[in-house]
Amino acid sequence: MKIRYGGDYNPEQWPKEVWEEDHRLFDAAHIDTLTVGVFTWALTQPGPDVYDFSTLDAIIERAAAAGRRICLATGTGAHPAWLAKAHPEVTRTDFEGRRHRYGQRHNSCPSSPVFRRMSAGIARRMAARYAGHEAIVAWHVGNEYGGACYCDLCAAAFREWLRERYSTLEALNAAWYTRFWSHTFTDWDEIEPPSALTEHWRGPDHTAFQGITLDYLRFMSDAMLTNFRDEKAAIRSADPVTPVTTNFMGLYRPIDYHRWAADLDFVSWDNYPPDDRSAARMALAHDLMRGIKDGQPFWLMEQTPSVTACRDVNPLKRPGVMRLWSWQAVAHGADAVLFFQMRAGRGASEKYHGAVIGHAGRADTRVFREVTALGSELHSLGPVTLGARTPARVALLFDWDSWWALEISDGPSRLVRYLDVVTAYHRALWQLGADVDVIPVTAALDRYDVVVAPALHMIKDGLADRLAGVARRGGTVVTTFLSGRVDEDDNAFPADVPGPLSPLLGIRVDEWDAREATYVNPVTMDGSTFESRLLFELVIAQGAEVVGTYGADFYAGTAAVTRNTFGSGHAWYVGAGLAQDGVDHVVRTVLTRHGLLGPCADL
Amino acid sequence: MKIRYGGDYNPEQWPKEVWEEDHRLFDAAHIDTLTVGVFTWALTQPGPDVYDFSTLDAIIERAAAAGRRICLATGTGAHPAWLAKAHPEVTRTDFEGRRHRYGQRHNSCPSSPVFRRMSAGIARRMAARYAGHEAIVAWHVGNEYGGACYCDLCAAAFREWLRERYSTLEALNAAWYTRFWSHTFTDWDEIEPPSALTEHWRGPDHTAFQGITLDYLRFMSDAMLTNFRDEKAAIRSADPVTPVTTNFMGLYRPIDYHRWAADLDFVSWDNYPPDDRSAARMALAHDLMRGIKDGQPFWLMEQTPSVTACRDVNPLKRPGVMRLWSWQAVAHGADAVLFFQMRAGRGASEKYHGAVIGHAGRADTRVFREVTALGSELHSLGPVTLGARTPARVALLFDWDSWWALEISDGPSRLVRYLDVVTAYHRALWQLGADVDVIPVTAALDRYDVVVAPALHMIKDGLADRLAGVARRGGTVVTTFLSGRVDEDDNAFPADVPGPLSPLLGIRVDEWDAREATYVNPVTMDGSTFESRLLFELVIAQGAEVVGTYGADFYAGTAAVTRNTFGSGHAWYVGAGLAQDGVDHVVRTVLTRHGLLGPCADL
Amino acid sequence: MKIRYGGDYNPEQWPKEVWEEDHRLFDAAHIDTLTVGVFTWALTQPGPDVYDFSTLDAIIERAAAAGRRICLATGTGAHPAWLAKAHPEVTRTDFEGRRHRYGQRHNSCPSSPVFRRMSAGIARRMAARYAGHEAIVAWHVGNEYGGACYCDLCAAAFREWLRERYSTLEALNAAWYTRFWSHTFTDWDEIEPPSALTEHWRGPDHTAFQGITLDYLRFMSDAMLTNFRDEKAAIRSADPVTPVTTNFMGLYRPIDYHRWAADLDFVSWDNYPPDDRSAARMALAHDLMRGIKDGQPFWLMEQTPSVTACRDVNPLKRPGVMRLWSWQAVAHGADAVLFFQMRAGRGASEKYHGAVIGHAGRADTRVFREVTALGSELHSLGPVTLGARTPARVALLFDWDSWWALEISDGPSRLVRYLDVVTAYHRALWQLGADVDVIPVTAALDRYDVVVAPALHMIKDGLADRLAGVARRGGTVVTTFLSGRVDEDDNAFPADVPGPLSPLLGIRVDEWDAREATYVNPVTMDGSTFESRLLFELVIAQGAEVVGTYGADFYAGTAAVTRNTFGSGHAWYVGAGLAQDGVDHVVRTVLTRHGLLGPCADL
Numbered sequence A, B, C: 001m002k003i004r005y006g007g008d009y010n011p012e013q014w015p016k017e018v019w020e021e022d023h024r025l026f027d028a029a030h031i032d033t034l035t036v037g038v039f040t041w042a043l044t045q046p047g048p049d050v051y052d053f054s055t056l057d058a059i060i061e062r063a064a065a066a067g068r069r070i071c072l073a074t075g076t077g078a079h080p081a082w083l084a085k086a087h088p089e090v091t092r093t094d095f096e097g098r099r100h101r102y103g104q105r106h107n108s109c110p111s112s113p114v115f116r117r118m119s120a121g122i123a124r125r126m127a128a129r130y131a132g133h134e135a136i137v138a139w140h141v142g143n144e145y146g147g148a149c150y151c152d153l154c155a156a157a158f159r160e161w162l163r164e165r166y167s168t169l170e171a172l173n174a175a176w177y178t179r180f181w182s183h184t185f186t187d188w189d190e191i192e193p194p195s196a197l198t199e200h201w202r203g204p205d206h207t208a209f210q211g212i213t214l215d216y217l218r219f220m221s222d223a224m225l226t227n228f229r230d231e232k233a234a235i236r237s238a239d240p241v242t243p244v245t246t247n248f249m250g251l252y253r254p255i256d257y258h259r260w261a262a263d264l265d266f267v268s269w270d271n272y273p274p275d276d277r278s279a280a281r282m283a284l285a286h287d288l289m290r291g292i293k294d295g296q297p298f299w300l301m302e303q304t305p306s307v308t309a310c311r312d313v314n315p316l317k318r319p320g321v322m323r324l325w326s327w328q329a330v331a332h333g334a335d336a337v338l339f340f341q342m343r344a345g346r347g348a349s350e351k352y353h354g355a356v357i358g359h360a361g362r363a364d365t366r367v368f369r370e371v372t373a374l375g376s377e378l379h380s381l382g383p384v385t386l387g388a389r390t391p392a393r394v395a396l397l398f399d400w401d402s403w404w405a406l407e408i409s410d411g412p413s414r415l416v417r418y419l420d421v422v423t424a425y426h427r428a429l430w431q432l433g434a435d436v437d438v439i440p441v442t443a444a445l446d447r448y449d450v451v452v453a454p455a456l457h458m459i460k461d462g463l464a465d466r467l468a469g470v471a472r473r474g475g476t477v478v479t480t481f482l483s484g485r486v487d488e489d490d491n492a493f494p495a496d497v498p499g500p501l502s503p504l505l506g507i508r509v510d511e512w513d514a515r516e517a518t519y520v521n522p523v524t525m526d527g528s529t530f531e532s533r534l535l536f537e538l539v540i541a542q543g544a545e546v547v548g549t550y551g552a553d554f555y556a557g558t559a560a561v562t563r564n565t566f567g568s569g570h571a572w573y574v575g576a577g578l579a580q581d582g583v584d585h586v587v588r589t590v591l592t593r594h595g596l597l598g599p600c601a602d603l
């Protein structure tokens, strides 16, 4: 047992003589695991009633013969052209209301009965054929679930989902606040998916009715989860034991991965940071992925060994960077380090995507040498880190509902982005060396001394009480501007801001100011001054101690940052969009109180 | 009698126990007028043949009981979901040719017979029910008319409108200059609304045929006026006396408010300036609104007490700003100062829009205190300013046709914006303290000493003669580049530029140069030098005196600004895109001649 | 015989009394040639079975009476409104999948049988009527062919085109690399045009399948060529001798003019440079146009005498500029200098486009004086330059397939634009005074000493051998980054980069780095240092001499520019995005070797 090493392998794209060369090079590079079949639906099912597993058989047998293990995909990340031709409704209708025709990938309507039946069908046949094969160590369902569909089938499914959620139109009208703008629904069939043709203007974040849009986001995440479940159930009909996963995408907004947690046997994800200044962002993503299944190790399912292809500008990973980032993944809990892709395909949109083996098939490239060196290191490491857990005493709350609600809101500022706020607080924790779990708002908080909840816009499920509990028993809670604003239906609390968090925080907020990114209001804390930008809440202490004050505008001298003593603990409120050094200051103060500064915090 | 004070009030969104609290706070803040029912169609008519006025009755009775007056809306600013379901053609088809489904507001096709019948129907029932109620002081029809529809019903209505305007296809083909690009129409049914699917490229301002697009703008403004007339007639069937209005939007391009003037009993408008540097822009908008009905006082129907919600960044009104801007409105002719909104709604896209009373219902907020203080001031003022008129001797011409024609033109420059030019000249007049009426080009000019006509692109209805008359009797006319270019059909005059204005101005223009915004050509006038940008007409004096000359390019030393003696008066032509100080210089010179500089002109 | 002088003349737009004035002014300006009828389809065929040539007859007779010659257009650059009404399928469906309705110009589906029949029909009638008329010196088919259609008729025609090209689906699947993303086509009818509704994201350059998109570009260029052929055949049925052309647009991506070369009797093109810093760009365009028919002189079919109208900002041509650019055209091979337009139309989207005669009809304008002066010069010149050829020893390869393949590629950089690279090398040749032919990759290379092939992404048709032949016999080949990457199907060569060019160049490239435009890597050549940007290939010499090395990043000191000795000649590879001075250095070195520096190279 060791950390799995390898990646996506698509030899169905090239002749068999090349396969031999592939495996020779895999041996040289200590490759032990191959993800196979991710886009093979048209290959294994070339027509409605035709199946042909011969190529896939050969791929698997050749890999098994070399002693390699296989993560076997069901191949449903893209549907075949014949399926779209025979059943045009399997394609998606986009946000603009346009029915797509055959093309691209991730192109299936999640609500289409035909797609659901056919995708489960091919998964069932795959499982029936390969279940129990010694080489197969995991099932990989679909691929990078995401996007959205707005077709009439989805509209109907959405209405069913709403009936389930609300039972009555009265409840739905209340939740969506439809007395506003004459929106009262008197029949379920009056409800349309929120799109450019109905509630939206300018794009997916600009909606007239946040409630509808928020529920559609939840519904679409659930609809795709249903697709995953369809296939997993089909697999389980033949293979009751091999773990099943799908590849997540880290900090990906459209899918609420927390709602998927229970259905995956383990988490895996694809790491494509924008550039080589992305270490902090990757750290957050790794921690989020590890937190999905309560700290259980995950797989790094994809990363490029060198370059991406889909960006406007695709910079090259410098020497050592691939190695460094691979170890970062392991340090954050990865039990597998896999590449996309093992050999470069010759055509279409990923022909210039980096690969372990390039078009020339050489072993004497820098990239191949670095892959081989890392393979050797992982081989030497052996099983040491497998299954490891991190006993963190710090938690950072991450919440798709708050992400969505904050970013589809009209006002106070479109410039305030959920990930920016979360990343700043996580970055402070990371740079100060604290072990941190990134967890859902439904998680138990008992084990944590410090709970950081940036931009916790929505409060639901008794979260306010659980946060209060952290402070009551001596812990520290940190939250920020735009927290405690709305309930689960995205309706503002009929109370002082920050709503149910007010008692814990000992403050209230009557007013807030938003400004362009160029405007700076300095905030003074503990004798030092830090810049703040974008959003400035005018915090009124109601028992809390004022820690930071604004330096400019008519609210100069008033509170920007407060700390409330609550029970034996503390609750911080950061009302201003502090720059990173201000966030660092707050987080350092908190960690210091709990003795949680890491050993390298001052390097 | 005093200036009305209050605003939009939507208690149908919250429970009745809160209403009591609302009125308690209204009393405290000297609130005397409430706009009620703006989006109540789904409430009052929950189905095709179902009416329920109970909630509205209660709202009105509660307000009346408190002695407050009501501006009662017909509630047709958004249609109910059931209507869109039963009659999909009541929704609009957008510029991209997409039929919308139910959602948003301002969502009704103005040409839909169903919408016209139903909207008039609910207005008729409202009037029948509430006519004669002592509390009701005004009717508010629809809400912020605007946008456009491109559906087949509108296409048919457009063709009818064209038949009315042109009688024959020969006349239409001549007006639209259809010999160009093989566009001759041989049947009325060949004519399509000008959209992204027909004449346009890049957007609504980029058209192959200015004539079609210009007429569609006129038609759409008229179509919505028809909607207003439908409802007003319905109201008048039961209530022959209470004044009827709708809320305009100031400097709003899609609707030619001058064409609506005769149909409104008084003008009201919503003032949402982009930021706190908007004083000059608001001054222009107030003057324009006052000028619609020949100087008659208007209502400030909406303004936010604190923040907006719909912008990317929604800054807070600083202390004193709301008061200052309210008094500015009064000084420009407002007989009412109203807010949107009295209490903040909890959900949907305006939940973060500012309100007199916030979600927490507090009276001890800065905003509520400022609202109360202003209420007290207005109370003390009493009836002094009501019905006041401004005896201005300066007129500024404002013309939607010129606005449209200039901005849908191909060439000479998309960077020249009508409002920018008009604002610069109005700002000069405003800063120099001149009383100014902003009036339509059809207005009588007899009472004015100075008539300023910036970017008067289109000359129609004998305007050239009337302007000549101003100068002839000793007045001064000021006009600029891109004036006198086209006739009522947007066809260039087959004559020297500036067409019919040439005799008055004593110049001609053979050439013009357009440049990027970064390029500056200095213009020297009276020994001082001023920057000019964007557009540079090469003015050839034909009797006029050269007042300003260009300082750069191959036309350095030639005329940029001229003054012609005509009769006993003067006619100025400003051929260059002068910066504000240059415009100020011209305007100051003119005002000085007539002794119209205000007392604070040199502060 | 002399250089033809005149331009587009549309007197059908104004009354006949103006025609007399027109011809009086034409005489004054030495105008001898008029392009007539470009948008007259609705005039000559006002209904399906109605024809009326009376106006066109009169125009031609009046011009002939004045001794002027006529370039007679078939008038099919825009179809009539009645045609779109009767046959909605003649309009185009756009990239977004939207069927357009009547409007604009260039609005016909090239695959529509109705359009093909009707356009050929009107051309046939025109030819039958005017063939043999002494005044007619050329036929002008359609107008500025371009754009694209994505309708079902085009889809069907595309499938036919594909059957012709590939014969079998197996061959097509291989060419398009459809094993990728499960794209295998099992029926021709499964293939859809690549659009926003199928393979594309973000726009026309972002495709999931380069092969499909590339073939659609080829198909659409061919489909429009078929339209041209339809009309030319119709003309030839009545007029076997008069030369036939259409107006090209220079550096225009959508149409592969090289594929059209054989069908035109002579090339003509419209020159609308963006601004007065466009001399080098125009030089390239002229050379490209001249190269289409192997150096045969071309017509400058359109240029503005003063301003354009369609741009955001339309600057004025300064005094002398029109003359200078006209002579530039002649120097590059133009046998005609024609304007758009002779007299300004009064309405629609070109009313502000510059004209020889403005709306006022004056002869005493600067523009008219300059036109007259040039007319006089051309008259004095006489036949001297007619039919002249340039005996260039330098060739620059220009290839639409490489242009398309490079710019629809995912990775390595969207910032690398084909024209930018080509222009830099052409500019160097131009500034250094070398005569240069811009030729297709299929051209014979025997007559050239130097062949420059910037960004020669695709290698096909034995080109690698022909380039090797140039070097073998002592010539010099220069190529750059992103050359030799793909085969005719846009599939990467399964070999070292730069594929079949590797032996000639004596290098290989394993890695490349792309960076934002702000990043600079200095390249040192021959003791001087030059900036490079955007793309940095890590060149590994395999026999070539290293001429330039990178100065920064982990590959500092490695090869950026190489020169290989091959046979008696040289082959250069420029692996970095050199700034203009670096390109100049390389080109100067090469030209010097061959004694091809022009006499003004060092001015």
Ligand SMILES: [Zn+2]
Pocket (backbone or CB within 6 Å): A092, A093, A109, A110, A111, A112, A149, A150, A151, A152, A153, A154, A155
């Ligand atoms: Zn769907």
Ligand SMILES: [Zn+2]
Pocket (backbone or CB within 6 Å): B092, B093, B109, B110, B111, B112, B149, B150, B151, B152, B153, B154, B155
């Ligand atoms: Zn309509």
Ligand SMILES: [Zn+2]
Pocket (backbone or CB within 6 Å): C092, C093, C109, C110, C111, C112, C149, C150, C151, C152, C153, C154, C155
């Ligand atoms: Zn077509």
